[in-house]
Amino acid sequence: MKIPNLVHKLGGLTTSAIVCAGFGLAAFSSPASAALLARNTFNDAALSIDAFGSTSNSGTISTNVSVGATVLKAYLYTSSVWDFSPVNDVKLNGNLLKVSDATVLTPDANPTTTVLWDVTSILGSLSGLQNHTIEELGDNDGSTLVVAYKDASTTGFTSFIFDGELATTGDTTTFNFAQPYTGGDFLVSIADSFSFQTSGQFTTIDVTTDSTPSRRLTSSAGGQDDGSGANGALITAGGIGDSPTNPDPFASDAGGFRTDDEYYNLALGNSADPNPFIKPGDTFVTLNTRNPSNDDNVYGLFVTSTFRTSTTVPESNSILGVLALGAVGVSGLIKRNRHKVAVKA
Template identity: 35%
Template sequence: MKKFNVICTTLAAAGLLAAGSAHASLTAFQQYVGTYGYSSDGFGSTTQTGTISASVPAGSTVLAAYLYTSTHFGFAGAGGTFNGNTVSYTALGATGGLEAGRADVTSIVKPIIDGGIGGVYDFTVTETSSAQDGEALVVVYSHPSLGISTIGILDGFSVQAGDTTAINFATPLNPAAPGFQAELALGIGFSCCDQKSTVEVNGVTMTENAGNNDDGVGSTSNGQLITVGGFDDPFSPNNPIYTEDHERYNLVPYITAGDTTIQIDTKNPSFDDNIFLAVVQVTGKGGVNQPPPDTQVPEPGSLALVGLALAGLSGLRRKAKRG
């Protein structure tokens, strides 16, 4: 029996991983509307040190960069460094004994990428607590060659019993339009060992096998149980097997011309993963629900994304990072 399974049983016996509903999960943290793109990546290792990366084209300007850490057994003592700089995480709320935190690392990332040669940028990351399962890095940037899109970042924690969310649009969608894209990337902590979730989009099953510690380096054990849909992950195929779920999803095949809503239904039958991050990008001008006061307001007739509060998902398969 793997170490993870032993500890998970202990948590459940203590009542920390009890199934049931919660009132808040992922909520809208930031939104960006313009000629923008994003990069996401994940890393986890029991050595508590390694590399996490961002892929950004030359000529880009970084708007924001956020580093997340995922923990089990609570959040006390969670911290570390990012590229040699001490970071302090803001706790995002807990589901059972599982929690995550966020740190704004824009001031560290921006001077490195702005004016850089472009491509993949590597950053060192360390942890101060063995309860940290790994990190996720999200970088949002602008580039003049990109089309107009809306990027929303949602974070918090998962409703492990499952959730339903609707993304509504002011004008009908046309997935056949040149350059149209709609995608979703997720970050999940404390995931491995056939723990999996189901995700449906507009009533069609997209995956029944979201889950795994695909960004973890080394043997499967507490301290490296993290998975993040990243820039170097392909889109997951429709209803993949467990090892083929990359935690990065193309929503376009589930959209029909004329749709004004994308509905996402999730369920996590194993009640033991924590979805702490969701990044959505959709072509066009829009607005995510619960935006910060200073974010842009959609113009009349533009598409509007509302109600995105994902939970109960997990998964991904991606290449290993250096530990």
């Protein structure tokens, strides 16, 4: 299956809005251990996210943007195949994207290199669900397309794009709220390359809040959901068609199937515990991640919340932004990208 973009169709496709009291998301904390930096914050905006991977090096990648919406920014991420080959140039809708013109995500410490192109000029006008041609001019491990857009249906939402490289041995990312949480969706998706399931390659995510000492969100993030089981197509990103219903937190990648679509809503519970991960009165959320196989490349974290950002002070490292926010709750609808498969060496 192909996961088109992780389109946080908050308020766009099927949206249920719940008006909540205002509160603040104050410093987005990415402590020294965390290697994700804030790329952008968008007020009154939602995200469309899709991933592509293919051993044939060509195919389509999708966007799902409301008709008439304004495209604020579009990014294309592309990763190398671990340390087997460098990142290669890409064509998007026939437009050549040279690696020499791309931004290399830092710290670039693991054997995978991920680069980023700003493709807003290529995708500045979008309407509904669309497929875009993509061609890798050499062996890459896939790409993720993230589009931020706004229209009347996204009023009240705030979207955040974080990217970099989470440490496989364990990493921590914390969101501190300026005022206690009172309600509303907290949608999280990740982008991950060089992860093959079912083979014991996965990332675990544990959530800690004021009300939750430590709780497992997933034991099986990763895999080739948007590609296939072979090098050159090992990629996944929570996206269009994926469900905000959280996965079984203790399911493994064994048994020939995958249960985690890399898209989560911390305002919900899961099959092990129906209570939400984040509760009214909480002042922070911490995500603890770990990749036991030590070879998955988690390079993107995308959040769409019902927090409205009125002030943002971006920083380059641990304090990523000072945010004052209001709240409106929604349910996101996301579709999944097609998988292709090849086996890791």
